[in-house]
Amino acid sequence: MIKASAYTFKILRYDAMKPESSPCFSTYKIRVIPGLTVLSVLIRIRDEIDGTLSFRSSCRSAVCGSCAMVINGKLDLACRTQVAAFDTDTIILEPLPNFEVIRDLVVDMTPFWTMYEKVQPYLIRHSPVPEKELPQSEAERLRIDQYVNCILCACCYGACPVLARGPDSDYMGPAAAVKLERFVLDSRDERPAGALDVVNDEKGVWACDTMFHCIDACPKDVRPTDAIVGLRKAMVKNRFQKMLGKAKNEA
Ligand code: FES
Known part of the structure; x- marks a missing residue:
């Protein structure tokens, strides 16, 4: 028989519609069998104990x-x-940092999606649309492999x-850089070099401190710092090519 163990769940609660209230933890004692996810x-808490608890989920x-x-101090799904999996019987749940909290574990993702939209995260092409498909070699697919996993x-x-x-700070954030690099490296994408200008400033890729916290936090093993460094290199290369072209024209 599968044995359930007792856990204490402490969940940080807050309702932005009631700004007079301060964030505080609600505590729930739950018996959990091995294999059960957070x-x-x-x-279960929302359906059986407290219907006001708010969080987002979909695919599971x-x-x-x-x-x-x-989750216990670590960003995760x-x-x-x-x-x-934890070697403690107390699980502390808090909303994602760096966002405004709407309610409990639900945060306002607007700044995140604004930056995402800004980098045009889709294939841009000027060539005529092929009749069938745009094939990629294995090597070409490998170049974007980790970024596709975001x-x-x-x-x-x-x-x-x-x-x-x-x-x-108004910084674009690591995810937007990942999506931009994913399409810049895509053999089928034809965006002009100038498309990188949107992140070529102190609010864009140059703001990154390269602390690698984003790499540690990613649950899908994507390395956003790689994307940021890749975009920086592409910008420097574009700049040199422009300068060389200008020098040639003047010679
Ligand atoms: S519910 Fe979709 S990633 Fe967790």
Whole structure:
């Protein structure tokens, strides 16, 4: 018979619609069998104990990226984190850092999506649309492999020390860089070199402190700092090519 163990769940609660209230922890004692995820427990608390508890989830399979939160001090997806994996019987759940909290574990993702939209995260082409498809070689696909795995959960955004400096940092964040690099490296993409200008300033890729916290936080093993460094290199290369072209024209 599978044995359930008792756990204490402490969840940080706050309702932005009631600004007079301060954030505080609600505590729930739950018996958990091995294999149960943090998300399963949250759903149980909401359905059976406290219907006011708010959190986001959808796929329950670490695919949609909607259930990211801080679990015992670590940014992760609630649907892929097993309760029994911790060597403590107390699980503390908090909303993603670097975002405004709307309610409990639900944060306002607007700044994240604004930056995402800014980098035009889709294939841009000027050549005529082929009749069938745009094939890629294995090597070409490998170049974008890690970036394709990004599920936009915003763990990297929550872990970013530059964004932690507050809204004034206005930094684009690691996920937007990942998406831009994913398309810049895509053999089928034909965006002009000038398309990088959108992140070529002190609010863009040059703001990154290269602390690698985003790499540690990513639940899908994407390395956002690689994307940021890749974009920086591409910008420097573009600049040199422009200068060389100008020098040739003047000679
Ligand atoms: S519910 Fe989709 S990633 Fe967790």
